[in-house]
Amino acid sequence: MSVSPLVWGLTIVAILGLLAFDFFFHVRKAHVPTLKEAAVWSAIYVGFAVLFGLGVLLFGGGQMGSEYFAGYITEKALSVDNLFVFLIIMASFKVPREDQQKVLLFGIVFALIARTGFILLGAALINQFAWVFYIFGLILLLTAGNLLKGEDEDEEVDNFVIRLAKRFLHTSDHYDGDKLFTIENGKKVMTPMLLVMVAIGGTDILFALDSIPAIFGLTQNTFIVFTATAFSLMGLRQLFFLIDGLLDRLIYLSYGLSAILAFIGVKLILHALHENNLPFINEGEHVNVVEVSIGLSLSVILGVLLITVLASLLSPAGKAHAIIANARRHAQAYLDADYTKDPNERERLYAELMEAREQLTTLPEKYREKAREETPLVDLLHQVKESHDAASQRGEVSPPTNHTF
Incomplete structure (x- = not known):
């Protein structure tokens, strides 16, 4: 089924409108979204x-509807996997939590532009x-193999994109709110915020190399490919x-995801043999x-996920893995909290760390022993x-509890 230019135009305007709404009503003013706010708007975008x-x-x-839903679900799953890398990047650059929304929205917009080009x-x-x-x-089969082997994609991104950006872009050592440029020693310099966006943009290009072949394996309708990809990115923030x-x-x-990409890769090769x-x-x-068939594809994707x-x-x-990882992340975020201007952020991070610590005590002994043996985590907690x-002695935060590490 062909799609008229009018439908194309209205769809693009609607997507741009959603992005503009997201920026002006949620991201423009830096803040940390509440769990309720995130849940409500996630549900709205999925809706x-x-x-x-x-x-x-x-x-x-x-046929067209099934192709859209199969593409949307696959791209959404891949987008969630991409969030792991975004988390690593923002932690590496110590992005203040209230400014992370703007970084994520930039990542979404850049991803949409990059993937549209690839589409x-x-x-x-x-x-x-x-x-x-x-x-x-073959691209999808190789990607599936890399995921199955557990290759550290996060480390690869960190080593290549971030180091390349740091080498060619001279930035200040500190953030100035969410500004991309600031004045330092009388000179206009770039802030780390710009460096973060360069890193996010670079990873978006790498992600597009996997996601676009995946959705083309489910449908060759350009309109479906574009809309399924676009809507999978909406609400990702x-x-x-x-x-x-x-x-x-x-x-x-x-x-x-490895199983899904391998399945789609085989599907593509079978289609290539047929044509x-x-x-x-x-x-x-x-x-x-x-x-x-697209029906079988949709069933396999939903079943595997x-x-x-x-x-x-x-x-x-x-x-156990989640509790240990959260404790490590909250501890590192607390130590980096001097980057934020939110006066309640340090208290929030400490409360979350205490909650994660309490959860550690509920784990079976073998997992508690694993946490105790993890030297970086123990050092961070101390x-x-x-x-x-x-900070408590200086009166900057409430007195510490009697928790011991």
Whole structure:
């Protein structure tokens, strides 16, 4: 089904309108969103995506609607996985929590621009060269293998993008609110905020190399590819704050994504064989192979995600991993709290750290022993206690509790 230029125009205007609304009504004034605010707006954006999908189903038919939902769910899952890297980047640059919304919104906008470019390029290549499906399939199979091996993508991003940016962009050592430039020693210099956005933008390009072949494996309709990708990015900022504490709990998500990408990769290669025109494969003739229906694709994607998410949430190992990771992150954030201008931020971080510490005591002995043996975590906790005791003596924070580390 072809989509008229009017529908294209209205859709693009609606997406730009949502981004503008997000900026002017939520991000423009720096603040830390409450759990309620994040939950409500996450639900609203998911609702928009579902309503749009129902509209596609109504006006475009079952095939087009199924392709949209399969693409949206896959891209949303990949976006959640991307949040892990965003979390690492913002922690590395010690971005004040009240300014993280602006960084995330920039990441969403840049991701949308980058992926739109890849979508247009991918659509042009597919229309001209059927063998591109072989390349897309191989890309997804390699990506699935990397996820299965547990390669540290976060470290790769940190080493390449961030170091490259630090080398060529001279910045100040401190933030000036959410400004990109500031005056230091009478000279105009870039703040770390600009460096963070460069790092986020670089990772967005890397993510697009995986996500675009994945959705082209589910549909070749450019309108569906674009809208499913765009709506999967909408609400990602709110989702970050909503599931911040749960991100480390999803320990099996990478395995689920690996299975999904491998499945789509095989689907792409089967489709490439069906459309084959390469002379060295079956003498340039089409190969009679079974093609995977969009209904089966949607079922596999939903099934794999459901299993991996439930396994992560119900797993004792997942719970222990999340509690230890949260304690480490809260401790590091507390020690870096001098970067924030929010007077209540240090108290909030300390309260969250105390909650994480209490949760550590509820873990089975083998996991508590693992936490005690993790030297960086133990050192961080001792540093927090010393810092909080000193701040309390200066009257900057409430007196410390009787907790011991």
